[in-house]
Structure formats: structure tokens, C-alpha cells
Amino acid sequence: MSSTTTTRPNGLALFILPSALMFALFFFLPIGLMALMSVLTGNPVVMPKVAFTTRHYARMVGDPYYLEVIWTTIRIGLVTTLVALAIGYPLAHWMARIKSRAGHALLLMAVLAPMLTGIVVRTFAWMTLLSDKGVVNQTLMSLGLISQPLKLMYTETGIVVGLVHIYVPFMVLTLTGVIGRIDERLEQAAENLGASPLRAFLEVTLPLSLPGILAGSLLVFALAISAYVTPILLGGFQIMTLPILIYQQISANFNVGFAAALGIVLLVISLMLVIAYNRALGLVSGQRELQ
Amino acid sequence: MSASIEIAGVSKVYDGGVRAVDAVAMDIRQGEFFSLxxxxxxxxxxxLRMIAGFETPSSGAIRVDGADITHVPAHKRDMGMVFQNYALFPHRTVAENVAFGLRMRGLDKATITAKVKAALAMVELSGLEDRRPAQLSGGQQQRVALARAIVIAPRVLLCDEPLGALDKKLRQQMQFELKQLQKKLGLTLVFVTHDQEEALAMSDRIAVMNGGRVEQVGTPTEIYNQPTTRFVADFIGDTNIFRGERTTTSTVASALDVGKGLILALPPTEGQGTGVLSVALRPEKIRLITRTDAATAAGSSAHGIVENTNFLGGAVLYRVTLESAHRVLVQQPNAGTSRLFVPGDGVTLEWTPADLVVLKD
Incomplete structure (x- = not known):
């Protein structure tokens, strides 16, 4: 096979050049610089004498505070992903299976509409809902269900609520594509063989939609752990996550080296997930590659 | 145990008013190979999907062995189904596919293993238990689908164009095997097809449908020899359809004037009358001879010129233009001795009035 498809200079290959250049310039170069900065004692542009060091990483490992921040970031990412999946899957299934075109268009609009508004605006909207004097607390108190306002903002719960709202569309759109490609007749075949609709879903549709579940989850998790605006506004600096910490290190402490090391950690977490995703996908759908 | 099915005045109207099925009524007998x-x-x-329970009739009832199942959900109907694209579970092995229905019925492992083995042996797929559907050929997938449907000993086996995706040789072989299996197991089988040859070859009875309605129900020979409607005559096999005014001539009491001087004698069973009528005459019921100068027998022969000769192997199909300008298909067995008529040959056509079939419009 490979002998017949040896690479031959192809005029069309030139068209890839602009994107290749852009990737090199704006993706690999910055990441390479960031990796370099994370092992230097200072910025070589402004400092005459810099040396290689591992002290930024040592600081992270040595101080439980930073480990706690990393763990908080991952925890928020995990919870956001799970909630987005729980909300997104039924919606995606509905969208993929709805017969009426108008119904499908309406659902799609409902999913996409929030994305037309900026993240900051949507997060402020959540603040008016979740704050101590916000809509939720006011309503519950006027109904006499609570006497003290619930602490909804400046908590991880508040951050998760905001993040889920922003990232559910990514989950839904990813899942809809995958579920839509599962032949409905497979579910019917299962029902015909005696499986209840729920059983047919669990035995057929769910396992066949695993690639979509994995892809959507990966996307939402990666976005959630790198989110900055929502954790700041809804967490109010009381909940520290990696992106906030990185920003502080750069803007307040001017410690670019440490910020770069934190950035690398964030990148490595994401990369490990992508690798795990590919492994898992290979396990659940290895046989389907034959089709 | 196989069951009988009664479809009583069933209609299906979709949102938007499309009548997909319109007052369909038929009785499918126990152990019968019945084609739609x-x-x-x-x-x-x-x-078929309403019988399976994937669609609910807008009106009417479906009964199995006398019990109304119109609103019984699909998974409680105990019917096997072979889908057009087979609908095999791609993430499961052949054995797991076949075992699925047995597992849903809560049978124990040993029983399931034994039944799966027997079912796969029946469709001659032993040894392929651990393959995935994607690793099988079309014919093998078809057999897995069949094994999966019959292993649960369904009351009725439903087949939705199951052989449509196979090439001709394989399709004929599978037709034969499916028919044998159906007889051996005494299955009530409802078979959906658009292929009239397939329906004629396999069915005990056929319901010919058009525009959501049943045109005719009958055995293959009834459907072919005595089509009752113009649609059935036209859809099943090749045929010549004439339409004209009823008339009487000096030699023929009951005849049809189809225009341009062509008069067809109606079958003796048809009495005298008036009005407009359509009749069908099968191409193989017409004899073709070299043109004779003798005048044609009134109502049962005509002169014409061969326009087109189509050699089919076992038979020869001629397209003949009559002197009355009607174009007629004529099929002659290939005896192998005489030479074929070629385009331009003058010919005389002869037929027996009793072979004309009077059609309802």
C-alpha cells in the first residue's frame, strides 16, 4: 500500500502552506517559547544573565497551595463535563431523532442562541441570578423556604453553573452529529427482538454513541479547565483556578517563568486527556474501523 | 407457533395529510408466505411497519390469532423482522447479534449458546460466531439477520426487501433458501418487495399495492393470469393493454373497438354490453407467423410489421406495429430451429379471445 502511495510533489500541497505557516508562527512558536520560559530564571530579553532552572516546577510541587489549585481546576472541569453531558445527551438525542424539520430548527436555535451573546454578558446574567440578593435567593426567601440567602456565588457550584451554561452547546452539537449517524433501525431491531425502548437505548444507542460522548466530554473539559472569565466573575477570586493563577503571576507578580510553568501543566493535563481519549476510542470502536 | 394476521381496514395518515396506507384489509393465514x-x-x-409495531395505524385494527395488537408496543409483539439493510448491531459479534433476542427473553446462558449454535447452523454460518458484521459479505450479513429473527421462534417473520441488496445469483439462491426455511419451520412470513419476479417465485399469496391501497390479493398464478385491475396487469410482467368501446360486429357478438379499425373479440364469458372497457393480453399468449395474404380472422388476429427484435435467450420478445398503428409486445419461445423475425418483416398475429383479461379501471 505504502509503496503505491509514496509522496509525490503535488501542486495542491502548496495550499496547505498558509495554514502551516500560521500554525508554526502562532501555535508552535508561542508554546515553544512558553516551555522555554518555564525553565529559565528570567526573561532573556530584559535580563542580561539567565540560566536554566527547575525552580518553577519545584515551587509548584513543594507548595500544597498550588497542588490544591490544580486539583480545584480539574475538579471544576470534571463536574462541568459530567453535568453538561447529563443535560446535553437527552437534548442531543431529541435533536438527532426529531422528525419535524421545524422542530429540529427550533431546537438548534435554542442551543445556538446563547452562543450569540458574549461570555461576559452571560456570566453577569448569572451573577444577577445567583448573588445573595439575586433572583434565586430573593424568590426562595419571599416564599419563606429559607431565612438566610444561600451561598451560590463565589463558590465552585456557581462557577460550574456558569461554565455548564456556556459549554453545553459544544456537548450537544458534538453528540447530535454522532447520534444522528446511528441508524434508527438498529433501535427498532432491538425492540423487535424484545428489548424495551430503554433497554434498546442502553444496549444499542448508548454504546454506539460512546465516541460522541468521549469527544464532547474532551472538548468541554478542555474548555472548562482553561476558562478564565467565568471563574473570575462567579468565583470572585475566592476560588482559585489555574488560568486565574497564571494571569495573576503575569500581571501582578510579573513572574513570567512561573506562569509559563503553570501553563505547561495545564497543557499537559489536556494532552494526557487527548491521549487517553484516543486510547479509549480505540477500545470501544476498534471493530468499527473496518466499516 | 406461527400465527395468522388480520389487517382490518387499516389506514395511516401522516401529519400533513399524506395517506400512506388507505383502508387496507387482508387476512394472512397461518404458515403462509405472503408478499406485499x-x-x-x-x-x-x-x-409492514404497522404489523411490526413501529408505526401506529391512524384507524383500523391489526389482529394476531384474533387478538387485537394494534396498540401493543413493538417489543411485546413477538415477531421477527429482517430489515432491508439487515440492521445488525455493528458493535456486537455474529453470535451476540443472534443471541440478542434470547437474552431479552431472559433465557439461561447454556440454552442461549445451544440455540445460537443451532440457528447459525441452519443458515450455514457455523464458525463465524466471533466475526463482526462489518467483516461479513452481504449474503452472510443477510443470513445473520435471518438467524437473529428466527432464533426467537417468532409468531410471524417480517421481511422488508431483505434480498434487495444482493446480486442476482445470490438473490436467487437466498430466495430458494428462505422459501425452504419458511416451509420447514411452518413460519407465517410477510415479505415486502418491489420485485414482481421475486414475489411470483416465492409467495403462496400476493397482495399487490398501489397508492396506499390493495389492488388485488391472490396466488401468483391468479395475479399473473387474471389481473383484475389495469395497474396489476401493467405492474406484473409485460402486457398489452387495450382500451375501447364495446361493440357488436357481423361475426363477433361481443367485441371491443379499440380504434383505427382494430376489433378485439372479448372472451366468451363476457356477455354483450355497452360502455368503455380495458383488456390485457400477455405477450406470450400471441402467436407470431409470417404474414399470410388471407384476410385476418375477425377479432382474433391482425397484420403488422416487426419493429424491434429482442433476443432474451429462452424467448424472443418482438415489438410489432399493427396496421391499426397499435404497438404490441409479442413473446415467442426460442425453439432454436426457425429463424427469428427481423425488423421490417411482415407478420400476422393470432390469439385466442379467451386469453383476453377484462380489467377494472
């Missing part, structure tokens, strides 16, 4: 035959969009698949 018609062009695409005739409502045959919708009818």
Missing part, C-alpha cells in the same frame, strides 16, 4: 408487492411509495413498507 408494489412500487416504492405504495404503502407496503408502512403496512
Amino acid at each position: 408487492l408494489g412500487p416504492s411509495g405504495c404503502g407496503k413498507t408502512t403496512t
Whole structure:
């Protein structure tokens, strides 16, 4: 096979050049610089004498505070992903299976509409809902269900609520594509063989939609752990996550080296997930590659 | 145990007012190979899906062995189904696919293993238990689908164009095997197809459908020899259809004037009358001889010129233009001795009035 498809200079290959250049310039170069900065004692542009060091990483490992921040970031990412999946899957299934075109268009609009508004605006909207004097607390108190306002903002719960709202569309759109490609007749075949609709879903549709579940989850998790605006506004600096910490290190402490090391950690977490995703996908759908 | 099915005045109207199935009524007997035959969009698949429980009739009732199942969900109907694209579970092995229905019925492992083995042996797929559907050929997938449907000993086996995706040789072989299996197991089988040859070859009885309605129900020979409607005559096999005014001539009491001087004697069973009528005459019921100068027998012969000769192997199909300008298909067995008529030959056509079939419009 490979002998017949040896690479031959192809005029069309030139068209890839602009994107290749852009990737090199704006993706690999910055990441390479960031990796370099994370092992230097200072910025070589402004400092005459810099040396290689591992002290930024040592600081992270040595101080439980930073480990706690990393763990908080991952925890928020995990919870956001799970909630987005729980909300997104039924919606995606509905969208993929709805017969009426108008119904499908309406659902799609409902999913996409929030994305037309900026993240900051949507997060402020959540603040008016979740704050101590916000809509939720006011309503519950006027109904006499609570006497003290619930602490909804400046908590991880508040951050998760905001993040889920922003990232559910990514989950839904990813899942809809995958579920839509599962032949409905497979579910019917299962029902015909005696499986209840729920059983047919669990035995057929769910396992066949695993690639979509994995892809959507990966996307939402990666976005959630790198989110900055929502954790700041809804967490109010009381909940520290990696992106906030990185920003502080750069803007307040001017410690670019440490910020770069934190950035690398964030990148490595994401990369490990992508690798795990590919492994898992290979396990659940290895046989389907034959089709 | 196989069951009988009664479809009583079933209609299916979709949102938007499309009548996919319109007042369909038929009785499918126990152990019968029953085909629903018609062009695409005739409502045959919708009818089958209503029997399976994937669609709910807008009106009417479906009964199995006398019990109304119109609103019983699909998974409680105990019917096997072979889908057009087989609908095998791609993430499961052949054995797991076949075992699925047995597992849903809560049978124990040993029983399931034994039954799966027997079912796969029946469709001659032993040894392929651990393959995935994607690793099988079309014919093998078809057999897995069949094994999966019959292993649960269904009351009725439903087949939705199951052989449509196979090439001709394989399709004929599978037709034969499916028919044998059906007889051996005494299955009530409802078979949806648009292929009239397939329906004629396999069925005990056929319901010909068109535009959501049943045109005719009958055995293959009835459907072919005595089509009752113009649609059935036209859809099943090749045929010549004439339409004209009833008339009487000096030699023929009951005849049809189809225009341009062509008079057809009606079958003796048809009495005298008036009005407009359509008749069908099968191409193989016409004899073709070299043109004679003798005048044609009134009502049962005509002169013409061969326009087109189509050698089919076992038979020869001629397209002949009559002196009355009617174009007629004539099929002659290939005896192998005489030379074929070629385009331009003058010929005389002869037929027996009793072979004309009077059609309802």
C-alpha cells in the first residue's frame, strides 16, 4: 500500500502552506517559547544573565497551595463535563431523532442562541441570578423556604453553573452529529427482538454513541479547565483556578517563568486527556474501523 | 407457533395529510408466505411497519390469532423482522447479534449458546460466531439477520426487501433458501418487495399495492393470469393493454373497438354490453407467423410489421406495429430451429379471445 502511495510533489500541497505557516508562527512558536520560559530564571530579553532552572516546577510541587489549585481546576472541569453531558445527551438525542424539520430548527436555535451573546454578558446574567440578593435567593426567601440567602456565588457550584451554561452547546452539537449517524433501525431491531425502548437505548444507542460522548466530554473539559472569565466573575477570586493563577503571576507578580510553568501543566493535563481519549476510542470502536 | 394476521381496514395518515396506507384489509393465514408487492411509495413498507409495531395505524385494527395488537408496543409483539439493510448491531459479534433476542427473553446462558449454535447452523454460518458484521459479505450479513429473527421462534417473520441488496445469483439462491426455511419451520412470513419476479417465485399469496391501497390479493398464478385491475396487469410482467368501446360486429357478438379499425373479440364469458372497457393480453399468449395474404380472422388476429427484435435467450420478445398503428409486445419461445423475425418483416398475429383479461379501471 505504502509503496503505491509514496509522496509525490503535488501542486495542491502548496495550499496547505498558509495554514502551516500560521500554525508554526502562532501555535508552535508561542508554546515553544512558553516551555522555554518555564525553565529559565528570567526573561532573556530584559535580563542580561539567565540560566536554566527547575525552580518553577519545584515551587509548584513543594507548595500544597498550588497542588490544591490544580486539583480545584480539574475538579471544576470534571463536574462541568459530567453535568453538561447529563443535560446535553437527552437534548442531543431529541435533536438527532426529531422528525419535524421545524422542530429540529427550533431546537438548534435554542442551543445556538446563547452562543450569540458574549461570555461576559452571560456570566453577569448569572451573577444577577445567583448573588445573595439575586433572583434565586430573593424568590426562595419571599416564599419563606429559607431565612438566610444561600451561598451560590463565589463558590465552585456557581462557577460550574456558569461554565455548564456556556459549554453545553459544544456537548450537544458534538453528540447530535454522532447520534444522528446511528441508524434508527438498529433501535427498532432491538425492540423487535424484545428489548424495551430503554433497554434498546442502553444496549444499542448508548454504546454506539460512546465516541460522541468521549469527544464532547474532551472538548468541554478542555474548555472548562482553561476558562478564565467565568471563574473570575462567579468565583470572585475566592476560588482559585489555574488560568486565574497564571494571569495573576503575569500581571501582578510579573513572574513570567512561573506562569509559563503553570501553563505547561495545564497543557499537559489536556494532552494526557487527548491521549487517553484516543486510547479509549480505540477500545470501544476498534471493530468499527473496518466499516 | 406461527400465527395468522388480520389487517382490518387499516389506514395511516401522516401529519400533513399524506395517506400512506388507505383502508387496507387482508387476512394472512397461518404458515403462509405472503408478499406485499408494489412500487416504492405504495404503502407496503408502512403496512409492514404497522404489523411490526413501529408505526401506529391512524384507524383500523391489526389482529394476531384474533387478538387485537394494534396498540401493543413493538417489543411485546413477538415477531421477527429482517430489515432491508439487515440492521445488525455493528458493535456486537455474529453470535451476540443472534443471541440478542434470547437474552431479552431472559433465557439461561447454556440454552442461549445451544440455540445460537443451532440457528447459525441452519443458515450455514457455523464458525463465524466471533466475526463482526462489518467483516461479513452481504449474503452472510443477510443470513445473520435471518438467524437473529428466527432464533426467537417468532409468531410471524417480517421481511422488508431483505434480498434487495444482493446480486442476482445470490438473490436467487437466498430466495430458494428462505422459501425452504419458511416451509420447514411452518413460519407465517410477510415479505415486502418491489420485485414482481421475486414475489411470483416465492409467495403462496400476493397482495399487490398501489397508492396506499390493495389492488388485488391472490396466488401468483391468479395475479399473473387474471389481473383484475389495469395497474396489476401493467405492474406484473409485460402486457398489452387495450382500451375501447364495446361493440357488436357481423361475426363477433361481443367485441371491443379499440380504434383505427382494430376489433378485439372479448372472451366468451363476457356477455354483450355497452360502455368503455380495458383488456390485457400477455405477450406470450400471441402467436407470431409470417404474414399470410388471407384476410385476418375477425377479432382474433391482425397484420403488422416487426419493429424491434429482442433476443432474451429462452424467448424472443418482438415489438410489432399493427396496421391499426397499435404497438404490441409479442413473446415467442426460442425453439432454436426457425429463424427469428427481423425488423421490417411482415407478420400476422393470432390469439385466442379467451386469453383476453377484462380489467377494472
